[in-house]
Amino acid sequence: MNWRIDIQKTGVLLIDLQEKLLPVIEDRDRVVHKAVQLVKLAKLFSLPLYITEQLPEKLGLTCKEILELVGDTPRIxxxxxxxxxxxxxxxxxxxxxxxxxxxxxxxQTVYDLRVKERTPYVLGDAVSSRNKLDHQLGIEEMRQDKVLISSVEAVGWEMIEKAEGNLFKEFLAILK
Structure with missing residues (x-):
């Protein structure tokens, strides 16, 4: 299997980055910052973007930092x-x-994606839980099950082809 990321076959999934849930999430600011970078990379490389909201009537809508970037992208x-x-x-x-x-x-999404014969990349710097230990155990379990764990920056560098031109300049601005 080729583990290189082909942007023609890649999409982005943001799971439940909701206003009422995020305040209790460990490292909330890091997770939101990395999710924002990921959305910007998705736009730069024209990747399909999927956004979920868990029971939005109780947990609220996706956080404003993301909503400002995604415009009319449907939320699921x-x-x-x-x-x-x-x-x-x-x-x-x-x-x-x-x-x-x-x-x-x-x-649970990762394991279900694998059943559907998709290759999920969990961006370890862009995910978290309420409790640091739960987050660490979740990452550890998935890693032991050979789920690809990476970072927003690492996958970004994987997607950019050349270290020159306007696309590269835009790319660098996103990662700052």
Whole structure:
């Protein structure tokens, strides 16, 4: 299997980055900052973007930092922990994942994506849980199951082809 990221076969999934949930998330500011970078990279490389909201009537909408960037991108409301039952069947082969909580919705989505023969990349710097230990255990379990764990910056560098030109300048501005 080729582990290189082909932007023609890659999409981005933001899981439950909601206003009422984020205040209790460990390292909330880092997670939101990295999710914002990921959205900007998705736009730069024209990647499909999927955004889920868990019970938005209770947990609120996606945080304003993300909403300001995504415009009219549809948000997918869900009532299951895995996002997969609510995602379109024609998903790209590779899915870059940011969101909360690592050990619940992110983890269950990852395993369901694998069942659907997709390759999820969990962006470890763009996911978290309410409790640091739950986050660490979720990452550790997925890593032991050979789920690809990476970072927003690492996948960004994987997607850029050349260290020159306007695209590269825009890319560098995103990662600052």
């Amino acid at each position: 409301w869900k009532n299951t922990f895995s996002a997969v039952p609510f995602l379109p069947p024609e998903l790209p082969k590779v899915i870059l994942i940011s969101g909360v909580e690592t050990h619940i919705c992110v983890r």
